Amino acid sequence: MKERLTKIYHGFGLPRLIISAFLLALIVVAAGTELSVAGLLSDALVRIGQNGIYVLAMVPSIQVGAGLNFGLPVGVIAGMVGVLVAMENSLLGFGGFLVALLVAIPLGIIAGYLYSLLLNRVAGQEMMVGTYVGFSIVAGMCIFWLMAPFTNPALIWPVGGQGLRVTLTLADTFGGTLNNFLKFEIFGLTVPTGLLLFYAFFAFLLWLFLRSKPGVAMEVVGRNPRFAVASGLNINAYRSVGIVLSTVLAAIGYVVYAQSFGFAQLYNGPLMTAFPAVAGVLIGGASTREAKVLHAIIGVVLFQTLLTVAMPVTNQLIEGNISEIARVIVSNGMILYALTRVTGGEQA
């Protein structure tokens, strides 16, 4: 029994135990205030499903040796274009959601491939380069949003008629499609079944892929490129596969995020998307060199629950908006922690 417990403890890791304990404490405190614990947890579930695929997107890029994908906005933009195309044509419900995906995925593949060509040239510094690629593409797309040939009045500026608005609402098209699918309530807790199922489906697909021959090859390339060469693998090809996969997941992630959030925020909206996802996977136990699907799942659950619960609770306890500061410290501190811990290992 004791042995099993220590094994579980080692598998889970100390940082996650501390965070879980902290989370539990927060929930207990929340129960003592006038906050609705069920409401908080409902929000947490939505946020988990909403951010889950972004965090999954980190796994292939880490596995293939490109580190955390700080260039997540590359995929996010592809997802945005998908969402916009669906909205432009006023497609409603699942139709709109699927069209958005159908546009986003091929765009994600193209963008991801080009991005991977760049990363293959800067092997060893992917994270640094990726960060700036992310920033640059967001800035570059600001011009595109102004010039893009969209004509639906719901999308463009009401006066002047050129360029897309900063914030678009999806309420009239396919906002909440997934969240409301098979939604049910239990003890005051709202479960966004469709959203969670969709997330679980992609987590399963990724898990399956990582166990396939190309998935294993990807892992070998990431862990020891020289061994990979000696085993006849084309390193750059597999690196590209991993990065394309990561980018496509980001694109899908955005479509899911937008429909759940109910708004699409253009221009500087996607500037920081990579950071919560990076922090999420790291909290889940991944390092910059090793990540499993399980890490991504644990990470997104802990991190997003922490954020949803911590903010209102601290606001109840402390005057002023300290919780936002706490969020920034937690997420960036987590990134910093993981980046300094380069070696990683089984018991991370």
Next chain:
Amino acid sequence: MSVPVLEMKKISKSFYGTQVLDNINLTVNEGEIHCLVGENGAGKSTLMNILFGMSVITDTGGYEGDILINGSKVAFNSPKAAIGAGIGMVHQEFMLLPGFTVAENIKLNREDTKPNPFSKIFGKKLETLNRKKMSADTRSALDKLGMNIDEWVTVAGLPVGYLQFVEIAREIDKENLQLLVLDEPTAVLTESEAKQFLEVVQKLARTGISILFITHRLDEVMAVADNITILKDGELVSSGPTESYTIAQMAELMVGRKVETSGRIGNVKSEKANEAVLEIRDLRVDMPGERLRGIDLDVYKGEILGIGGLAGHGKIALANGIMGLYASQGQVRYEGMDVPLNNPREALNLGLAFVSEDRRGVGLVLEDSIANNIVLTSMQTQNEFLKPGPLKLKDQKRIMAHALESIERFDIRCTGPEQIVRRLSGGNQQKVCIARAFTQNPKLFFVSEPTRGIDVGAKSRVLELIVELNRMGVTVVITSSELAELRSISDRIAIIYEGKLSGILAPDAPDVEYGLLMAGKSLEEVGIGERATN
């Protein structure tokens, strides 16, 4: 007779229980050229590290014995102290700053300076360089060596041969220099450069500087040395004036068979047909530090072919080139089919397997489990260990079963197939590498330095495994720096010298023949006849 410049008495040194030097005595007199000869790993470098008080020695418990300079006992605890006592060293690798001029390099950290107003206030560190004096000193040092290069050109553009002279100029510019240690200085020089270099060395010796000369080239030894000391396996095997040796004698003493491996592990060559399974023609491999410059060699079906030679002469590059890991050109035919070079995938597909000399860098995925390491190559190149179906999912059950079987068969000491390879000892890691190669069911098996860095027990087990594989009909090409090991299992041994085939010997050929081939002498040249040809 005056007191010797350097006397090393009864020097012994062991690293973590392994005796690397045992009771070495060495005496160098004023103006003497003393040659230190020995194979790689004979203990030459360790001896020099002791002389220089290098941290590798002091950090590992120091040494036993005495060093006397001019008759008084010294114990240097840093290279700086040794240099202060008048010992200079020219390293095998150049220690020069490419962007600096010749004079700046020679005077580095010993610059001549003159005071200026700032230095008078802030101290000596701010004094201006006295370029005139630096220039003049450099000139005189270069002149002593008979070099007519300009002292203000940057080192970056100079030909390799000149760099060696600049290094020496730096040493002789030090006023108190009495002993100059040259560590394989001619290894990078062309023949004419080497000749000029040796002349300079003799000239220096005539000015009263003693020279300790480390080299593999036996004819150089004959040409310049006054006295010779030969080391083998950390022991002094012979010492005396040059006149008392011939090249052949030196070669024999230098290589000499080690006692422990007098019996061959087996593999008495039965009547194996001399049918070439691998034909190598004019193979050139651009592997840094181990360049292969055009080699012709046939590997016979079913044999164990040993590849030997000194470090840096390119023996390692042969397998690496054929397996496509380093840029290569030439022609390699395997069973009549062309092996496409620079393409690891094709080489693997043809049924060649390779255990790399760089076990931790190339041979293993250190962070991965034993099971995965064993099956990875086979899975990726031969679609083994996959479940049927279009998804090509890995078949964990079969992987585990195979891993358990391999662990048993190769005697891999571990906690189980899931153990991370990094945690294994070197010998067990090597067994994992060999298990991986076995899993590929190779027809031709390359293995490089299979026993490097592993303990004695594992060593013989690894060699046995290779012989076992050979008995199953696999042709084996084994590359090793340990001649004794090659001789214990090979059918034939090819010696590589300076990137070319120096000769092929039978494993029971006399030591002297090995020594000569490794020193780049053809057997005919010294009149040993034709028995080496096959």
